[in-house]
Amino acid sequence: MTPYLDTSVIVALLTGETSAARIRLWMTNRTSSTIMISDWSLTEVSSALSLKQRTGQITAQASDAARKQFQIFLESSFEILPVSGQHFYKAARYCDRHDLGLRAGDALHLAIAVEAHAELITLDKRFAAAAQTFGARYTLL
Template sequence: MIYLDTSVVGALFFREPGAVRVLDHLELLRREGLVISAWTLTEMASVGGIKQRTGAIDGATRQQALAHFQRFVSAELRTVEVEPADFRTAAVFIDAPLALRAGDALHLAIARRLGARLASLDRRLNEAAAFHNIACEDVPG
């Protein structure tokens, strides 16, 4: 099972540099099962809003990207809920020496609970996963 953090799906649907390489790599991993959490849905909405507010994209592009993302989630991904214990685990991960954001620590906690490999384009998150003995999937970006 591969747990995708927001950096991976955000790169795909907001057409970040390297999105084609990310998509090709995910295609290779599909058989293992691709998973996101409900938290990823919230973060994707936030990414779209930030990109629109900063002028990187317009409102129509944001809506289209999020609609494509929702269809992809429905067709290709399993979505798991965030559990109360995930928040407690994330709080412990934040205290580690790697200075994680709360959202990244939550992704890491969920991946650990699921026993999934973490797929992220975020170097610091991958370092934290290694620090906490959580397997990482090397996603080319």
């Protein structure tokens, strides 16, 4: 099954968070040569890097380096899936389950991954639990 990366995985890898070693190990051992992300991922990665820089978690130089590395991934490693109105509709239905605490952006990722028959790869336990509730394939790193 083709993996679909949650933004948390991408940002952790790009910024050298403590989970980056686990992510690199997973990337080395994966069986699929394709890695999926979506158009929405582009916005979220940019936002997350800006937030990290604004809050002093990374320097301007680290942010620039992360953006350059992300561009390399976009050109060489990632298949970018388009986002449709149906994805937003399905994400809204996922968010209706208030007990899951699913955020809108995560619900959108889940809808895209499910439609693509992809395996969601995430660092977020709550997101993984929601994926399980909806019968989606996932891996919690």
